[in-house]
Amino acid sequence: FVSLAQGFFNEKFDFDEQEANFITGLVYLVSAIASPFFGFLIDKTGKNVSWVLMAVAVSAISHSLLAFTYVNPYLSIILLGMAYSILASALWSLPALLVPDHQLGTAFGFMQALQNLGTALITMGAGTIVDKYGYFWLEIFFIAWLQVSLISAICIWTVDYNSTNSFLNLSANKREENEKIDNIDMENLINNNK
Numbered sequence: 001f002v003s004l005a006q007g008f009f010n011e012k013f014d015f016d017e018q019e020a021n022f023i024t025g026l027v028y029l030v031s032a033i034a035s036p037f038f039g040f041l042i043d044k045t046g047k048n049v050s051w052v053l054m055a056v057a058v059s060a061i062s063h064s065l066l067a068f069t070y071v072n073p074y075l076s077i078i079l080l081g082m083a084y085s086i087l088a089s090a091l092w093s094l095p096a097l098l099v100p101d102h103q104l105g106t107a108f109g110f111m112q113a114l115q116n117l118g119t120a121l122i123t124m125g126a127g128t129i130v131d132k133y134g135y136f137w138l139e140i141f142f143i144a145w146l147q148v149s150l151i152s153a154i155c156i157w158t159v160d161y162n163s164t165n166s167f168l169n170l171s172a173n174k175r176e177e178n179e180k181i182d183n184i185d186m187e188n189l190i191n192n193n194k
Contacts, residue, residue: 001140008066023074027084044172048093055086063076095111126141
């Protein structure tokens with residue numbers, strides 16, 4: 001979206017080039033400011049998958065506002081920047097819960113590769129959509145992919161809830177309790193093998 005947003009704001013909201021550039025960059029400015037706050041909040045509350053669901057839903061709302069209304073686009077962009085912050089903090093911390101420490105670099109490498117591949121393909125598709133159909137259909141394209149993301153996150157939440165007792169979506173307190181139990185079990189195992 002950001003790579004094509006300047007033209008969108010010029011066309012739909014009649015922004016001049018300077019204001020279109022400013023609002024296009026605002027999504028990252030909001031995200032830069034909000035990310036540490038949301039990261040701290042997610043560390044304190046846990047519930048990572050619920051946060052991911054919320055971030056995707058807020059992104060869909062933001063793009064829907066841009067597509068279907070003439071509400072001041074600063075609201076949508078601020079919401080989108082906050083959603084980026086939440087998603088990054090909640091999603092990128094999940095591998096540490098799933099992957100052994102000695103394989104985290106590989107896990108993050110695969111995540112980054114998949115993210116870059118998705119970004120590249122979506123950007124190419126988005127450019128083609130704007131060229132052939134215009135910015136409204138670009139927003140529909142993004143909303144559709146956000147719906148796929150929302151369904152995927154709901155599936156992850158459901159599988160996690162039904163098969164692992166919400167391991168990925170545990171509260172921070174419950175996660176801490178489980179760590180203490182695991183540490184006691186490990187100490188007992190070590191002591192029994194002496």
